[in-house]
Amino acid sequence: MAVTIKDVAKVAGVAPSTVSRVIADNPRISMNTKIRVRKAMKDLGYHPNVNARNLVARSSQAIGVIMPSSADNALQNPFFPEILRGIGACAHEMKYSLYISTGGNEQEVYEEVQGMVHGNRVDGIILLYSRVADPVQQFLIDVKFPFVIVGKPKERESEITYVDNDNVKASKELTNHLIELGHERIAFIGGSPKLTVTTDRLQGYKTAIEAANLPAPLDYVVHAEFLTSGGRDAVEQLFALEAPPTGLVIADDLMSLGVINTLEEIGLKCPDDVSITSFNNLYLSAFINPPLTTVDIQIYMLGMHATRCLIEKAKDKEEPAKRIIVPYEIKYRQSSEFLKEE
Amino acid sequence: MAVTIKDVAKVAGVAPSTVSRVIADNPRISMNTKIRVRKAMKDLGYHPNVNARNLVARSSQAIGVIMPSSADNALQNPFFPEILRGIGACAHEMKYSLYISTGGNEQEVYEEVQGMVHGNRVDGIILLYSRVADPVQQFLIDVKFPFVIVGKPKERESEITYVDNDNVKASKELTNHLIELGHERIAFIGGSPKLTVTTDRLQGYKTAIEAANLPAPLDYVVHAEFLTSGGRDAVEQLFALEAPPTGLVIADDLMSLGVINTLEEIGLKCPDDVSITSFNNLYLSAFINPPLTTVDIQIYMLGMHATRCLIEKAKDKEEPAKRIIVPYEIKYRQSSEFLKEE
DNA sequence: ATGAAAGCGCTAACAG
DNA sequence: CTGTTAGCGCTTTCAT
Numbered sequence: 020m021a022v023t024i025k026d027v028a029k030v031a032g033v034a035p036s037t038v039s040r041v042i043a044d045n046p047r048i049s050m051n052t053k054i055r056v057r058k059a060m061k062d063l064g065y066h067p068n069v070n071a072r073n074l075v076a077r078s079s080q081a082i083g084v085i086m087p088s089s090a091d092n093a094l095q096n097p098f099f100p101e102i103l104r105g106i107g108a109c110a111h112e113m114k115y116s117l118y119i120s121t122g123g124n125e126q127e128v129y130e131e132v133q134g135m136v137h138g139n140r141v142d143g144i145i146l147l148y149s150r151v152a153d154p155v156q157q158f159l160i161d162v163k164f165p166f167v168i169v170g171k172p173k174e175r176e177s178e179i180t181y182v183d184n185d186n187v188k189a190s191k192e193l194t195n196h197l198i199e200l201g202h203e204r205i206a207f208i209g210g211s212p213k214l215t216v217t218t219d220r221l222q223g224y225k226t227a228i229e230a231a232n233l234p235a236p237l238d239y240v241v242h243a244e245f246l247t248s249g250g251r252d253a254v255e256q257l258f259a260l261e262a263p264p265t266g267l268v269i270a271d272d273l274m275s276l277g278v279i280n281t282l283e284e285i286g287l288k289c290p291d292d293v294s295i296t297s298f299n300n301l302y303l304s305a306f307i308n309p310p311l312t313t314v315d316i317q318i319y320m321l322g323m324h325a326t327r328c329l330i331e332k333a334k335d336k337e338e339p340a341k342r343i344i345v346p347y348e349i350k351y352r353q354s355s356e357f358l359k360e361e
Numbered sequence: 362m363a364v365t366i367k368d369v370a371k372v373a374g375v376a377p378s379t380v381s382r383v384i385a386d387n388p389r390i391s392m393n394t395k396i397r398v399r400k401a402m403k404d405l406g407y408h409p410n411v412n413a414r415n416l417v418a419r420s421s422q423a424i425g426v427i428m429p430s431s432a433d434n435a436l437q438n439p440f441f442p443e444i445l446r447g448i449g450a451c452a453h454e455m456k457y458s459l460y461i462s463t464g465g466n467e468q469e470v471y472e473e474v475q476g477m478v479h480g481n482r483v484d485g486i487i488l489l490y491s492r493v494a495d496p497v498q499q500f501l502i503d504v505k506f507p508f509v510i511v512g513k514p515k516e517r518e519s520e521i522t523y524v525d526n527d528n529v530k531a532s533k534e535l536t537n538h539l540i541e542l543g544h545e546r547i548a549f550i551g552g553s554p555k556l557t558v559t560t561d562r563l564q565g566y567k568t569a570i571e572a573a574n575l576p577a578p579l580d581y582v583v584h585a586e587f588l589t590s591g592g593r594d595a596v597e598q599l600f601a602l603e604a605p606p607t608g609l610v611i612a613d614d615l616m617s618l619g620v621i622n623t624l625e626e627i628g629l630k631c632p633d634d635v636s637i638t639s640f641n642n643l644y645l646s647a648f649i650n651p652p653l654t655t656v657d658i659q660i661y662m663l664g665m666h667a668t669r670c671l672i673e674k675a676k677d678k679e680e681p682a683k684r685i686i687v688p689y690e691i692k693y694r695q696s697s698e699f700l701k702e703e
Numbered sequence: 704a705t706g707a708a709a710g711c712g713c714t715a716a717c718a719g
Numbered sequence: 720c721t722g723t724t725a726g727c728g729c730t731t732t733c734a735t
Contacts, residue, residue, distance in 0.1 A: 021479070023712055034722045039714055047720055066479030070415040071712035075727045079412065081460075089446040095439045095644045104431040107463030111473070116482065117461050118423075121449030131453070137408030139363075140458065247645035273645065280650035302437045303589035303615065308622035365728055376706045381730055389704060413728035417711045 022063045031059035042067060073139065082110060082329055083141035084119045085155065087148045088128045093210070093245040094121075096273055097301050098318055099147065102169065105322020106145060113330050115142075129155055136164050143333035145169065145325050149181070150213045165332040169325050171215045180332060182325040182343045186216060186298075189314045189347050190223025193268050193296040196312070196349070198231050201358035202266030202294060206239040208253040208278065209270040217242070220270050220298065239264060243274065250277025258285060265358055269297040272304045272313055275354070279307070290356035300350055309353035320345050364405045373401035384409060415481065424452060424671055425483035426461045427497065429490045430470045435552070435587040436463075438615055439643050440660055444489060444511065447664020455672050457484075471497055478506050485675035487511065487667050491523070492555045507674040511667050513557045522674060524667040524685045528558060528640075531656045531689050532565025535610050535638040538654070538691070540573050543700035544608030544636060548581040550595040550620070551612040559584070562612045562640065581606060585616065592619025600627060607700055611639040614646045614655055617696070621649070632698035642692055652694035662687050 024042075028035045033052060040048050041056040059065075073079045084106060087093055103117075110117055118141050122128030132155050135141045144159060149170035159166045160175070168181040197205050207224045209217040221240065228235045241256050243249030253274065257263055269275045275297040279289045289295050289309055297304075300315035324343050332338045366384075370377045375394060382390050383398040401407075415421045426448060429435055445461075452459055460483050464470030474497050477483045486501060491512035501508045502517070510523040539547050549566045551559040563582065570577045583598050585591030595616065599605055611617045617639040621631050631637050631651055639646075642657035666685050674680045 021481075021712095024714095025712080035712090036714075036723080037721060040721085043714085049720060052721080066475075068416070068712050069476075069480035069482050070412045070421065071727090072714075073412040073727095074410070074416055074712080074729090075714045077727075086442075089449060092644065094442045094446060096442075097437045097439060100428075100436045100438075100441050103461075103463055104436060107431065107461075108465050111464065111469060116473070116476070117463070119445075119449075119459050119461050121445055121459070122453065123450050127453060131458070133408075134458070137363075138411035140411050247648040251648050276645065277648050280648065283650050302434065303618065306589040306593050306619050306622065308625050363728095366730095367728080377728090378707080378730075379705060382705085385730085391704060394704080410728050413711090414730080415711095416713090416728080417730050419711080 021068070022065050023068070024065075026063055027056065027059045027065050030063060031056045077139065078142050078333075079140055080114060081116045081118050081141045082106075082326065082333070083132070083135040083144040084117055085128060085132060085144060085146050085148075086119065086121050088122050088124050090124045096245055096271065097303070098299060101302075101318040102147060102322040105319035106326045107322075108319075109323045109326035109330075113326075115326075115330060125154075129158070132158065136162060143167075143329040145329055149173065149215045150211075163336070165329060165336065167325050167329045167332065169321050171219065173215055178340050180328055180341045182321055182328065182345060184314075184316045184321075184345050184347045186219035187223040187226070189298070189316075189349070190220040190268060191227045192223075192349060193298075193312075193314060194224045194227035195231075196351075196355060197266035197268065197294055197296060198227065198233070200266070200294060200355060202264075203233055204239075204262060204264040205233065205266040205268065206241065206257050206264035207268045207270075208241050208243060208250065208257075208274060210242065210245040210249070210274075212242050217270055220268070224268050245271045245274060247273050247277035247280075250274035250279075251281045254278050254281040254285070258282075258287070264293070266294045266355075267296065269295060272297050272299045272301040272311055275311055275313070276303070276307060279309075279354070290354050291359065294355040294358070296355050305350075305352065311350075312352045312355040313350055315348045315350050317345050317347065363410070364407045365410070366407075368405055369398065369401045369407050372405060373398045419481065420484050420675075421482055422456060423458045423460050423483045424448075424668065424675070425474070425477040425486040426459055427470060427474060427486060427488050427490075428461065428463050430464050430467050434590075438587055438613065439645070440641060441489065443644075443660040444664040447661035448487060448668045449664075450661075451665045451668035451672075455668075457668075457672060467496075471500070474500065478504060485509075485671040487671055491515065491557045492553070505678070507671060507678065509667050509671045509674065511663050513561065515557055520682050522670050522683045524663050524670065524687060526656075526658045526663075526687055526689045528561035529565040529568070531640070531658075531691070532562040532610060533569045534565075534691060535640075535654075535656065536566045536569035537573075538693075538697060539608035539610065539636055539638060540569065540575070542608070542636060542697060544606075545575055546581075546604060546606040547575065547608040547610065548583065548599050548606035549610045549612075550583050550585060550592065550599075550616060552584065552587040552591070552616075554584050559612055562610070566610050587613045587616060589615050589619035589622075592616035592621075593623045596620050596623040596627070600624075600629070606635070608636045608697075609638065611637060614639050614641045614643040614653055617653055617655070618645070618649060621651075621696070632696050633701065636698055636700070637696040639696075647692075647694065651696045653692075654694045654697040655692055657690045657692055659687050659689065
């Protein structure tokens with residue numbers, strides 16, 4: 020049987036409540052007894068029982084992290100460990116712990132969220148994806164449970180706290196960069212159009228293309244999986260076109276990796292034949308050949324901010340919905356280059 | 362205020378204890394009242410309070426997952442989301458939830474583990490790494506807390522339950538494959554020598570090299586980070602040698618990716634000039650250029666088995682230490698090829 | 704087959 | 720400043 024607050028109290032010669040106060044570092048306890056109690060705790064190897072504490076406090080000092088359902092291969096993206104790192108760092112600092120859900124499908128994810136909320140397992144939830152008509156989001160709103168989204172909500176934007184980059188602007192900048200390099204046939208490769216991140220990046224691309232009066236055939240917009248394999252599929256589509264693009268705006272570095280490799284197979288080189296710009300600045304992006312021009316969206320920071328916001332919200336439920344835009348930084352590297360004259 | 366067992370009891374016209382029994386599906390409750398109580402639960406939207414339940418049950422139906430400290434960049438490896446997927450699937454099926462630790466440094470990880478154990482937050486722990494002289498492992502052994510390791514423990518192997526591949530054998534097979542292709546100068550690139558996974562794979566390589574009477578200069582063994590950048594560093598060392606290798610056994614696909622890209626930069630092509638074999642069969646390994654010959658270690662399965670074992674151990678503390686070897690499968694792809702005559 | 708009551712370990716009034 | 724007391728929501732003897 021584990022050592023409890025009572026045991027400590029007995030050894031220290033005080034009442035259990037005093038021990039409790041010492042744990043909470045209550046200022047009304049004399050330094051003297053504090054020291055005595057702390058010594059007793061050390062001696063006995065006391066550790067508070069979280070369940071008991073949470074039961075009375077009606078809180079758990081834990082936050083739930085919801086990943087996309089693992090049916091979604093995108094989970095393979097190093098984006099997730101990286102953002103987990105940011106979330107973990109902030110949570111640890113604030114003495115919160117992390118609960119994660121990796122449901123196998125959407126239904127399971129939904130159930131896990133329900134369990135977390137109703138079972139009082141977590142004080143708040145971070146959603147690591149944002150898509151249209153998400154029942155999870157709806158549920159959280161309905162029961163008024165604190166949550167924040169990493170990414171931008173599609174609906175009820177003003178009521179939801181979220182942490183995001185200005186993806187539209189970043190994408191526009193990337194596209195303009197290609198335009199400045201002399202490219203005129205620029206295509207866009209994104210993930211599922213149901214994800215806000217895709218639509219925002221697409222919109223930035225479109226805005227820049229239109230502003231520059233460049234051709235924008237429908238064929239130049241391709242949606243594929245947020246993975247190396249997705250890049251592969253996209254290349255097969257785009258370079259079968261009559262007028263294939265010379266510049267590419269790609270919504271994720273892993274996709275870009277697939278694109279580069281596939282281009283090579285069909286005899287095209289990056290950046291000589293095709294310039295590539297993309298998003299996320301994954302750890303590997305600087306080390307592949309050629310190194311990627313990519314938007315550093317500061318994944319770690321996204322995680323930190325999301326966590327901080329969430330904890331604020333969990334502590335004060337009246338906290339109004341907030342929107343945090345994390346600045347991005349474009350890393351210009353060799354994958355994008357001046358268009359060669361033909 | 363959430364609806365409790367008492368509210369349900371009142372509505373159903375029974376005692377709280379009866380409701381509790383219905384939840385546990387106690388066979389000594391008449392079908393009739395079971396139905397009545399269940400209806401009341403539905404009507405009121407009742408959900409059991411996990412904290413209260415855990416408090417009395419002294420268990421939490423949760424398992425802790427310990428990642429390497431996030432100071433370790435290896436966290437970026439898609440290995441982690443993938444194994445999390447396996448763990449999550451099994452945990453969900455057994456109605457367990459997941460607690461994860463992503464401490465910023467080893468000290469923090471240690472503290473988080475302590476908190477999990479002493480606070481009764483989890484019923485057991487899965488360690489996603491295995492290194493020499495790990496204080497976390499030692500602690501878990503000391504307090505006799507159920508845990509399993511993914512990988513092979515360095516010390517006290519027979520006392521610890523672990524799930525692993527036969528890395529020695531796989532590595533030997535990989536090396537022999539290169540030997541059969543005609544390679545004579547074969548080098549090994551591994552991660553930290555403190556990790557069992559590295560030493561096992563190294564040993565398999567050495568065994569095969571010795572058995573074939575091939576040269577094994579010390580320079581042919583390089584240790585680098587389990588990442589793309591690590592592959593880059595390794596190439597710089599190996600191909601500065603007087604007699605650079607023509608075949609490579611690499612302990613991780615991400616490293617291989619770095620190797621391939623770096624080789625390209627110094628004018629060497631894979632597999633024409635250098636054949637590559639590696640480990641893990643990450644999702645991207647089939648889609649890069651050239652596709653990697655790599656050992657599919659069945660990451661998802663490793664996670665499933667680890668979780669199943671752990672839950673068994675948590676339920677019955679007397680369960681003896683077990684060792685589970687998950688079969689691997691070598692995927693032969695284009696990165697390894699016959700050695701060209703010079 | 705069901706109810707009454709005790710208690711898991713802790714915190715939070717309320718006294719003093 | 721510190722002790723007493725009453726629960727938090729649930730499970731579990733022990734009765735009946």
